[in-house]
Amino acid sequence: MSEPGPSEWSVPGQVGVGPWAGPWPQGDQWDPELLEHGDRRNVVDRYRYWRREAVAADLAGRAHPFHVAIENLGHDHNIGTVVRTANAFGVAGVHIVGRRRWNRRGAMVTDRYLRLHHHADSHGLVAFAREHGLAVVAVDNVAGAVRLEATSLPRDCVLVFGAEGPGLSPELRDAADLVVSIAQFGSTRSVNAGVASGIVMHAWIREHADLSDAW
Structure with a gap:
């Protein structure tokens, strides 16, 4: 050529x-x-x-066998960042749970190259995960969560992130096969969903991806 x-x-x-x-x-x-x-x-x-x-x-055709989901309970502006990061890490699909409309500005048109799914509520997402053999991994700094840094993530899974502020809904936390938290050392209770998604997706990449396929 x-x-x-x-x-x-x-x-x-x-x-x-x-x-x-x-x-x-x-x-x-x-x-x-x-x-x-x-x-x-x-x-x-x-x-x-x-x-x-x-x-x-x-x-x-080259996608990794993990998905990313985020609850859209209040038009969270972080969703665009999550989508753009998901594109960079080659996820198999992105799931919006809750409101169908979301702020696409932060996605920088990367959503056009991804498989996007919408679920009206947590039950729809969990049903999708069960049907496709995906473990549901909830990401939230709550009591009982295990440290991401000391945990092995499932290879076939959907990583679920909550809305900014309230975190994940109780329904999704209860349905999760695994709940992980990100170790923090400062005064803030949590990092925003855009940052958290990048940290956790990269943890999956470090553990499971074939880096010879990276750009």
């Missing part, structure tokens, strides 16, 4: 690459509009000039 010429790469202050230099590559994954006008999306080089649907399909 031919590569864009050096003169066609992005200039300072611009993201991405310019129009394709030379004969266009052949294949269903390529987007003619991007090839003609350039690709300014925030994607890794592997997916430059690819159609959005082709990127999503390739990511789905």
Whole structure:
């Protein structure tokens, strides 16, 4: 496959690459509009000039066997950050529990490349997990939780995060196969859901992922 010429790469202050230099590559994954006008999306080089649907399909085929869920009880602004982090770590799916609408700004359009699921309540999420053989891992700093730093996470699981402030609903904590907490040493009771999700997802990556597949 031919590569864009050096003169066609992005200039300072611009993201991405310019129009394709030379004969266009052949294949269903390529987007003619991007090839003609350039690709300014925030994607890794592997997916430059690819159609959005082709990127999503390739990511789905390479996804890790864990999912991420977050309760959307009050239009939590952290959901976008959770989604963007889930994309970075190659999760199999993201689940929004509660309100269907959520603030997508923090996702930076990464939600377009993920499998998104909506469940009206915790029962729907738990039913999905049971049907697909996923352990439900609740993340919350509550009595009885085990330390994430001293715990082995299940390989096939759904990591569940609560809303900012109240944390997880009692229904999801009660349904969990495992409840983990993040060790903290300061005065605040908890870190926000966006930060917590990154910490726990990375713990899964350290334990289970094949790092030779990383970008």
